[in-house]
Amino acid sequence: xxxxxxxxxxxxxxxxxxxxxxxxxxxxxxxxxxxxxxxxxxxxxxxxxxxxxxxxxxxxxxxxxxxxxxxxxxxxxxxxxxxxxxxxxxxxxxxxxxxxxxxxxxxxxxxxxxxxxxxxxxxxxxxxxxxxxxxxxxxxxxxxxxxxxxxxxxxxxxxxxxxxxxxxxxxxxxxxxxxxxxxxxxxxxxxxxxxxxxxxxxxxxxxxxxxxxxxxxxxxxxxxxxxxxxxxxxxxxxxxxxxxxxxxxxxxxxxxxxxxxxxxxxxxxxxxxxxxxxxxxxxxxxx
Ligand code: ATR
Numbered sequence: 001x002x003x004x005x006x007x008x009x010x011x012x013x014x015x016x017x018x019x020x021x022x023x024x025x026x027x028x029x030x031x032x033x034x035x036x037x038x039x040x041x042x043x044x045x046x047x048x049x050x051x052x053x054x055x056x057x058x059x060x061x062x063x064x065x066x067x068x069x070x071x072x073x074x075x076x077x078x079x080x081x082x083x084x085x086x087x088x089x090x091x092x093x094x095x096x097x098x099x100x101x102x103x104x105x106x107x108x109x110x111x112x113x114x115x116x117x118x119x120x121x122x123x124x125x126x127x128x129x130x131x132x133x134x135x136x137x138x139x140x141x142x143x144x145x146x147x148x149x150x151x152x153x154x155x156x157x158x159x160x161x162x163x164x165x166x167x168x169x170x171x172x173x174x175x176x177x178x179x180x181x182x183x184x185x186x187x188x189x190x191x192x193x194x195x196x197x198x199x200x201x202x203x204x205x206x207x208x209x210x211x212x213x214x215x216x217x218x219x220x221x222x223x224x225x226x227x228x229x230x231x232x233x234x235x236x237x238x239x240x241x242x243x244x245x246x247x248x249x250x251x252x253x254x255x256x257x258x259x260x261x262x263x264x265x266x267x268x269x270x271x272x273x274x275x276x277x278x279x280x281x282x283x284x285x286x287x
Contacts, residue, residue: 005038007037007041007042013042013043014041014042014044014068015044015046015065015067015068016043016046016067016068016070016071017048017062017067017070017071018045018070019048019050019059019070019071019072019073019076020047020049020050020072020075021049021050021051021052021076023048023049023073024047027255027279028045028047028259029046030283031255031259031279031283032259032262032263033045033279034275034276034279035259035260035263035272035276035279038272038275039267039272041269043068043267050076052075055072055083059083059100062102063102063105063107068101068102068266069099069100069101069262069265069266070100071098071099071259074141077097077113078095080100081096081097084108085108086106086107086109088109088111090112090114090115091111093111093148094113094145096113096145097110098112098113099111099258099261099262099265110262111145112259112262112265113254114145114148114152115257115261116253116260116261117145117146117149117254118149118150120226120251120254120256121195121249123253124249124253125195125226125248127224128194129155130155131154131155132193132194132195133155133159133189133191133192134150134157134194134195134197135159135196135222136150136160136196137161137196137197137200137211137212138161138162138198138200138201139167139170139171140199140200142228143160143162143167143200146228147175147184148174151175151178152179154181155182156183157182157183157184157185157193158175158182158183159186159187159188159189159193160172160184160186161186165186168186172185172186188217189221192221192222193222194222194223194224195224195226196219196222196224196225196226196246198212198226198229198235199228203227203236203237204229208236209236210235210236210237210240212240214240219241219243222246223246224246225241225246225248226250227248227250227251228254230251230255230284233250233252233284233285234250235250252280252284256273257273259271259276260276
């Protein structure tokens with residue numbers, strides 16, 4: 001991180017923060033403070049452990065203290081929808097708020113996660129989303145956003161697989177309603193796909209099973225595999241995908257791009273994306 005460019009903290013310092021629980025491993029402070037330093041901005045970014053029952057008070061406190069903005073992470077993204085004065089189109093579309101901008105005393109909620117998924121898939125895997133066939137594993141918060149974003153990007157066909165099938169069925173129904181031209185089904189595809197995307201949390205812990213049951217679907221049937229998990233850098237799924245000859249990427253690009261967009265919303269300046277990526281990699285992998 002280019003600490004040398006850090007401006008001194010004084011009464012004019014603008015503050016941003018991420019609120020979440022747990023929060024101690026967040027890479028966002030390293031990422032944003034590196035970006036502020038690179039642009040010579042007198043801004044700082046902090047991280048706060050906030051219990052959901054205190055979320056409203058924390059947002060109000062930040063507003064009262066003239067913070068520039070906030071990020072929200074697990075488990076606050078849905079709760080925050082009802083705690084802002086106004087929802088930007090992105091937050092309305094994706095039904096979740098991960099970024100708040102305070103403007104003239106008003107709290108405006110944004111969602112920068114969905115766009116970050118598409119940007120990272122394009123940048124890191126060179127996937128052409130329009131017309132692609134995609135197998136998506138997971139139907140939690142991240143899976144839902146990914147499924148809707150892929151539909152909005154006009155993929156040709158979407159296959160949703162989740163341990164709790166009813167949640168995949170619900171998302172499929174929502175896609176049919178919002179994007180009637182997209183073919184969506186629940187269960188493994190019968191033929192090859194262009195992309196397999198893991199949005200489950202399986203792989204975060206070393207003892208986790210791989211999220212794909214290769215007896216039901218072979219990695220040889222996909223060209224590219226994206227794992228939203230970025231720690232460890234190579235999950236069992238990504239190792240197996242490389243062995244099967246797939247292009248692979250982990251979720252670090254998503255983390256960087258959701259942050260870059262939030263940075264632009266708060267500061268009105270283009271984000272130094274390469275600086276942010278290096279800072280995240282330093283924070284997450286110690287490189
Ligand atoms: P996130 O916000 O990261 O999406 P989440 O909403 O808790 O977190 O979703 C976690 C996802 O990982 C879900 O798809 C979950 O499957 P269920 O909907 O059946 O719970 C999936 N997941 C978590 N642990 C799993 C496990 N042991 N086996 C299979 N899927 C699992």
